[in-house]
Amino acid sequence: MTLRTEAEGWLRTKETDQWSDPETGERAIAKWRASIDEGRAWVVVGEGERVLATVSRGPVDRDFWTDADHPESGLHLYKLIVAREASGRQLGTRVIDWMSRLAALEGRSWVRIDTWRTNTELHAYYERLGFQHVRTEAPAHRLSGWLAQRPAGELVMPEDLLRVGVDSGRVEVPTQGGRA
Numbered sequence: 001m002t003l004r005t006e007a008e009g010w011l012r013t014k015e016t017d018q019w020s021d022p023e024t025g026e027r028a029i030a031k032w033r034a035s036i037d038e039g040r041a042w043v044v045v046g047e048g049e050r051v052l053a054t055v056s057r058g059p060v061d062r063d064f065w066t067d068a069d070h071p072e073s074g075l076h077l078y079k080l081i082v083a084r085e086a087s088g089r090q091l092g093t094r095v096i097d098w099m100s101r102l103a104a105l106e107g108r109s110w111v112r113i114d115t116w117r118t119n120t121e122l123h124a125y126y127e128r129l130g131f132q133h134v135r136t137e138a139p140a141h142r143l144s145g146w147l148a149q150r151p152a153g154e155l156v157m158p159e160d161l162l163r164v165g166v167d168s169g170r171v172e173v174p175t176q177g178g179r180a
Helices: 002-012 022-037 091-105 120-128
Strands: 041-045 051-058 074-082 110-116 132-136 144-151 170-172
Touching: 002 051, 022 051, 051 091, 074 091, 091 110, 110 120, 120 132, 120 144
Parallel strands: 041 170, 074 110
Antiparallel strands: 041 051, 051 074, 110 144, 132 144
C-alpha cells in the first residue's frame, strides 16, 4: 500500500489524472487487497528487504475483455508499481518479463493489461515493451480501459531476469554491481 500511496503522489506531478479520483481509488484498493489476500500479488525485494515493486494478476475484467478475446488465453497483469527509489533501473521491464515467463509456463498466449485511458505516457511505455494496443473501452463507471497485450514468453531483458525467492509472493532482485 505504501507503493500505491507513493505512486499517487508522483502521478499528481505528471500530466495525468490517473489515480486521482477518491471513489475510484477506494474500489481499486479494495480489489487490490483481495488479490493480496488471495495470493495473487507479489512484491519485489532488494537489499535490506526493501520492497521495490509490486505486481498482481487477476481474473478477467469483464468490463473490458469479451468472450471474443478468448480471455482465458491471457494472464491479466494488474497494479504494477515501482518504487520511485528504483526508477530508471528497468525494474518494471524485468517484472513484466517475469510475468511473461509465468504466462508461458501456464500455457497462455498473452500477457494482458488495461491501463488508465488518459495516461498516454504509460501507453507509450507499454508499447515500447512490446505490448500492442487492442482497443480502448470506456464504460461510464471506469477510468481505465486502454487494453493491450503482448505474446507470453516474450522477453525484453532476457539477460537480466528476476528470480522467485523461497517465500511465497516474493521476487528477488539479484544485485549486480549494486544495481537493482
